[in-house]
Structures are given as C-alpha cells and as structure tokens.
Amino acid sequence: MTQTDRFQELKQEVLLEYQRHYPYFQGNWKNFGSQDIQNLIHLIEESLNERISEKWIYTHLKPDANEKLPRKDMLNILSRFVGYSGWDEFIHKDKSDAELKSLQALGRRRKRRILFGVIALLAAVGILVYFFPNEEKTHVIELKNEFTKENLKSDEVKIYQLEDNKKIPLEIKDQKIEVKVHKDKATKIVIESPYYKNRTVEIQQPEQSQTDVLMKPDDYAMMLKAFIGSDIKDWQTRKLQLDKILSDDLEVLLMLKNDLGTEYLNKKEFSAKLIIPTDAVRRMRIVEVNSDKDNRINFIRIIQE
Known part of the structure; x- marks a missing residue:
C-alpha cells in the first residue's frame, strides 16, 4: 500500500473525527460544505493550536483522489487530530492478527460488564426522571434589525443552540425559531449572519413565551x-x-x-x-x-x- 493510499485512509479518519463533533453531518468530502470547512478549521485550532487554511482543504481533502502527498507537517497535524502522535505512527498502525484476537476476547469480557453497568445506569436515570422531572418549555425567538425593528430574512441568518461547545443548527420557520428552555438552566444561542454582527445570547425561561433578539447591521x-x-x-x-x-x-x-x-x-x-x-x-x-x-x-x- 502506497503512502497516497494511506493518506486516503487518513482523510476518512479525519471525516469520522469531524462527525464525532458534528453528528448531524452524514456526508463525505464531496459534499463537505463551506460551514463544515470552517468548523473543521476551528476544531483543529482549538484541539491542537494548529492552523489549516481553507484553500489547503479545498486542494488536498476535497478531491476524490490525490496524485501527490501533502507536506509532512500538514500530515502530522491531521494524524494528531485523529489520535496519533504523527504521520509516522499513522502509517505503521497495522496490528497483528494475534493482537486483534486478544482485543476481541477482551471486548467480549468487557461487554458483559458494560451490560450490567448500563442496566444499573438506566435504573438510576429512571429514578431521577421520576423524582426530578426535567421541566422544559418551548420558547420562540424572533430576530429583528436593531434600527428598523424589521424581521431578518431567514436566508440571511444562521442560528445554533450551543451544547457542550457544539453548535446544533436550529430551523427558522416563518421568521421564528423554537428552542427548548429549561427552567433552571439558560439556553445559549449563537446567531451568525454576513450582514449583521454575530451574537451569542442566553435565553432563560421567562414568564413570556417569546423573546425578540435585536441584531446590529454591519x-x-x-x-x-x-x-x-x-x-x-x-x-x-x-x-x-x-x-x-x-x-x-x-x-x-x-x-x-x-x-x-x-x-x-x-x-x-x-x-x-x-x-x-x-x-x-x-x-x-x-x-x-x-x-x-x-x-x-x-x-x-x-x-x-
């Protein structure tokens, strides 16, 4: 197997690592969109303090096949992103059949222990839900121009709910967004637009069922x-x-x-x-x-x- 073949494997592992952070993306490199590219750049910067340019992604990750191997420093970054010390470790990652069988046997023993643990966990969760119900309410958000007070067009804005540092896209229907708000915990909302200053707002569970968020035009x-x-x-x-x-x-x-x-x-x-x-x-x-x-x-x- 050539090193370019190894690079194709690395690209697939990068895609799987990205899906671990953004599970709603189920595509491949061909339909890896502009927002996905920005998300990947941010993930690599945040986890490795390394920078990969958008143009590099278009040149080396988006194509179905690669005739040439990228620079080793970039290969090291991607290898570290998927859990290896670098490119050298990645290309020597094959395991022997004996090691594989040993791991499979260990996995079977662990499955039994995990099964008992899951049953106990589900029982505990059931008790918590019964005695401490998670009271959530649906809250409506409307985005408006700060100066004109007119509603923003749905195709000119993207809105996400932030959970565990992951951005979950929210759908805009009839210029309104519905979110679930817990009575004891604020819901953090991220609003992005090419024409307005980006905002991050926290929505508490208020008495009223709707909140107007004012967006400042750029x-x-x-x-x-x-x-x-x-x-x-x-x-x-x-x-x-x-x-x-x-x-x-x-x-x-x-x-x-x-x-x-x-x-x-x-x-x-x-x-x-x-x-x-x-x-x-x-x-x-x-x-x-x-x-x-x-x-x-x-x-x-x-x-x-």
Missing part, C-alpha cells in the same frame, strides 16, 4: 449587499465606494453553480466584476463576510446562484 456588508442588488449606472462612483469599504488584501471565494468549484478573486478582480451591474452580479449571494481591525472587508464568500 454597515459595510449592507453596502456591499446593496451594490450587488442595485442598478447603479455611475460605475466611477461605485468604484470609489468599493475602494473605501474593501481592504487592499481582500480575498473573495466565489462558489460556482453545479459544484463546478471555487473561483478566487482579489480586490481588483472583484471590484471589476462589481462596478458594472449585470445579471451574473445580481445572482450573487453573500454567505460570509469578515472585516479587519479598521472595519474594512477583507474576506467574502459568495455563492453564484
């Missing part, structure tokens, strides 16, 4: 949204305005339709597309915006619809 992101959807003819004015709100080291990821890949644009290339309103520009939908310390936009992710 002025430059709102301007960018207006540029994309507008029909401005004065391209020179538009160019000057874009130069003001976009950082000089801007990076734009334009995700093409029909899974055709991603186009990378710098400030000059992106501005050239945007200063002239076309049907292609109007079909752009912003899904992520980041800003630098001067509040100028330095990263944009766009879906071409």
Whole structure:
C-alpha cells in the first residue's frame, strides 16, 4: 500500500473525527460544505493550536483522489487530530492478527460488564426522571434589525443552540425559531449572519413565551449587499465606494453553480466584476463576510446562484 493510499485512509479518519463533533453531518468530502470547512478549521485550532487554511482543504481533502502527498507537517497535524502522535505512527498502525484476537476476547469480557453497568445506569436515570422531572418549555425567538425593528430574512441568518461547545443548527420557520428552555438552566444561542454582527445570547425561561433578539447591521456588508442588488449606472462612483469599504488584501471565494468549484478573486478582480451591474452580479449571494481591525472587508464568500 502506497503512502497516497494511506493518506486516503487518513482523510476518512479525519471525516469520522469531524462527525464525532458534528453528528448531524452524514456526508463525505464531496459534499463537505463551506460551514463544515470552517468548523473543521476551528476544531483543529482549538484541539491542537494548529492552523489549516481553507484553500489547503479545498486542494488536498476535497478531491476524490490525490496524485501527490501533502507536506509532512500538514500530515502530522491531521494524524494528531485523529489520535496519533504523527504521520509516522499513522502509517505503521497495522496490528497483528494475534493482537486483534486478544482485543476481541477482551471486548467480549468487557461487554458483559458494560451490560450490567448500563442496566444499573438506566435504573438510576429512571429514578431521577421520576423524582426530578426535567421541566422544559418551548420558547420562540424572533430576530429583528436593531434600527428598523424589521424581521431578518431567514436566508440571511444562521442560528445554533450551543451544547457542550457544539453548535446544533436550529430551523427558522416563518421568521421564528423554537428552542427548548429549561427552567433552571439558560439556553445559549449563537446567531451568525454576513450582514449583521454575530451574537451569542442566553435565553432563560421567562414568564413570556417569546423573546425578540435585536441584531446590529454591519454597515459595510449592507453596502456591499446593496451594490450587488442595485442598478447603479455611475460605475466611477461605485468604484470609489468599493475602494473605501474593501481592504487592499481582500480575498473573495466565489462558489460556482453545479459544484463546478471555487473561483478566487482579489480586490481588483472583484471590484471589476462589481462596478458594472449585470445579471451574473445580481445572482450573487453573500454567505460570509469578515472585516479587519479598521472595519474594512477583507474576506467574502459568495455563492453564484
């Protein structure tokens, strides 16, 4: 077995480790979306204090096959992420048949002990539930613009319930979100949007059944949204305005339709597309915006619809 074959195995173990943290994802690398990529980058930074770029993931993890082996330092990071000391240990991870049989025998003995333990645990849980019922109520959240007090559009915002440092997506129905709130414990909600400042709020179980959460607009992101959807003819004015709100080291990821890949644009290339309103520009939908310390936009992710 070649080292590139080993790398394919490592990719699968990385995917399984990711699913352990985000069990709602049941796909493969081909449909590993932009939010999943950001989640994986955050997991690796949080657990290993190491950084893997989004472009590296697109280049080495997303493809079905890899002709070349990535750099060993990156292989070491991924190997450590799935529980090994590094790439060298990972590629020598085969166990002998004798070891496997020994582990299987040990597993059978442990299963019997675990079965008795599970029965005892279930009995204890049943007693706790009977004498100490978990009183939860359904609470409704509405997200509103802080200034206009209008409801946010459901396709411009993502909302998660935070449990054990894991983000569980919540569904938005008719511009409302339903969450379960315990009477003795606050429910932590994370709200993300390319056009509004991200927020984390704690919802207690109040007397009323609904809470309005006010979201502060990101002025430059709102301007960018207006540029994309507008029909401005004065391209020179538009160019000057874009130069003001976009950082000089801007990076734009334009995700093409029909899974055709991603186009990378710098400030000059992106501005050239945007200063002239076309049907292609109007079909752009912003899904992520980041800003630098001067509040100028330095990263944009766009879906071409």
